[in-house]
Amino acid sequence: MFAAMFGSVEQGIIYAIMALGVYLTFRVLDFPDLTVDGSFVTGAATVATMIVLGYHPILATLAAIVAGFIAGCITGLLHTKGNINPLLAGIIMMIGLYSINLRIMGFSSENATSLPNVPLLNSETIFTQFSKIWEPLGIDSALNNILSSLGVKHLPQTWGTLFIMIILTAILKLVVDWFLKTEIGLAIRATGDNKRMIRSFSANTDHLIILGVGISNALVALAGALIAQYSKYSDATMGIGMITVGLASVIIGEAIFGTKSIMRTTFAVVIGAILYRIVLALALRMQFLDASDMKLITAIIVILALIIPQMIEKQKNKKRKAKRLQAKI
Numbered sequence: 001m002f003a004a005m006f007g008s009v010e011q012g013i014i015y016a017i018m019a020l021g022v023y024l025t026f027r028v029l030d031f032p033d034l035t036v037d038g039s040f041v042t043g044a045a046t047v048a049t050m051i052v053l054g055y056h057p058i059l060a061t062l063a064a065i066v067a068g069f070i071a072g073c074i075t076g077l078l079h080t081k082g083n084i085n086p087l088l089a090g091i092i093m094m095i096g097l098y099s100i101n102l103r104i105m106g107f108s109s110e111n112a113t114s115l116p117n118v119p120l121l122n123s124e125t126i127f128t129q130f131s132k133i134w135e136p137l138g139i140d141s142a143l144n145n146i147l148s149s150l151g152v153k154h155l156p157q158t159w160g161t162l163f164i165m166i167i168l169t170a171i172l173k174l175v176v177d178w179f180l181k182t183e184i185g186l187a188i189r190a191t192g193d194n195k196r197m198i199r200s201f202s203a204n205t206d207h208l209i210i211l212g213v214g215i216s217n218a219l220v221a222l223a224g225a226l227i228a229q230y231s232k233y234s235d236a237t238m239g240i241g242m243i244t245v246g247l248a249s250v251i252i253g254e255a256i257f258g259t260k261s262i263m264r265t266t267f268a269v270v271i272g273a274i275l276y277r278i279v280l281a282l283a284l285r286m287q288f289l290d291a292s293d294m295k296l297i298t299a300i301i302v303i304l305a306l307i308i309p310q311m312i313e314k315q316k317n318k319k320r321k322a323k324r325l326q327a328k329i
Contacts, residue, residue: 006162008281012274013165014226015245019253019273020176020266021219022246027265028180029212030192031079034090034243036220038097039071041239043221045104048118048234052108057126061225067104068221069214071097076210101236117235125229127161161230172219173270177263179215188212220246241295248298249273251305276301 018040025033043064050060071093078089102114109115179185190198191208199205220242228234253272259265283289283297 008277012277016270016273018220018223019249019269021216023269024216035075035093036243037239038094039068039217039220040224040242041101043224044228044234045101047225049108064225065218069218072214072217076213080206120232248302255309
């Protein structure tokens with residue numbers, strides 16, 4: 001049970017980066033971007049291919065971020081310059097990226113122009129390199145002793161992954177907070193709230209949308225790159241339903257923690273991603289459910305996250321009306 005929860009938290013922290021990207025488009029820009037399902041795989045395919053070809057994992061991860069940014073910018077261009085509906089622009093880009101991702105993974109083999117997956121079983125990743133730096137410090141035994149005193153018999157071997165992901169996600173969360181408070185960030189937020197108003201101040205909303213969607217997909221691609229290195233493989237189908245996962249994380253977090261400020265909202269998104277993975281892990285432990293039901297469980301979680309807050313709010317409004325009636329009587 002502990003191992004399952006530990007793995008869920010690890011994955012939740014990685015997916016939180018993707019959720020931050022989804023938050024930027026759906027909540028900040030009010031842009032329903034479905035590029036996510038494709039750009040997530042783009043990040044995974046880019047990092048896996050470059051690692052197999054012998055590039056350093058950090059360089060490969062940075063390349064994945066750039067690839068995601070370019071994909072997002074193209075979606076933004078299709079909408080702003082091509083006058084294509086944002087939903088349709090995202091769908092077009094998502095479909096196009098499927099073939100592009102196959103081509104990217106094809107570069108990892110001399111005998112294929114396209115590949116559906118790239119394994120990283122014996123390859124160096126960010127996580128393996130970090131563990132090599134961490135292990136000589138001799139902290140494993142100390143942490144094992146602490147956890148054993150708490151009733152945990154064995155410390156998971158991937159605890160270093162959790163540590164580095166907490167740091168990375170926290171840094172990215174703070175960077176997003178800072179960016180949204182800068183002049184450009186405030187202009188992007190204003191574009192999402194009211195395009196006509198921001199245009200009256202001579203701001204170029206097209207450029208702001210392109211930049212915002214690009215940054216969003218850069219974060220999504222980063223999450224894909226990290227998941228590929230965490231799972232030790234990249235696959236063309238690993239991005240299916242990622243937009244739903246991102247939305248679930250945003251909705252769950254906002255429903256629990258609220259949206260009173262940017263810092264609070266981004267924190268809610270991160271925690272929402274972790275809670276989503278935990279709920280999913282708990283659901284899959286039920287005997288009548290298996291891994292093939294994951295997408296159905298995700299859909300149910302999103303539905304509940306959307307409906308329950310509305311029901312709670314209706315109950316609160318009824319109580320307020322009842323109190324007002326009583327006060328008048």
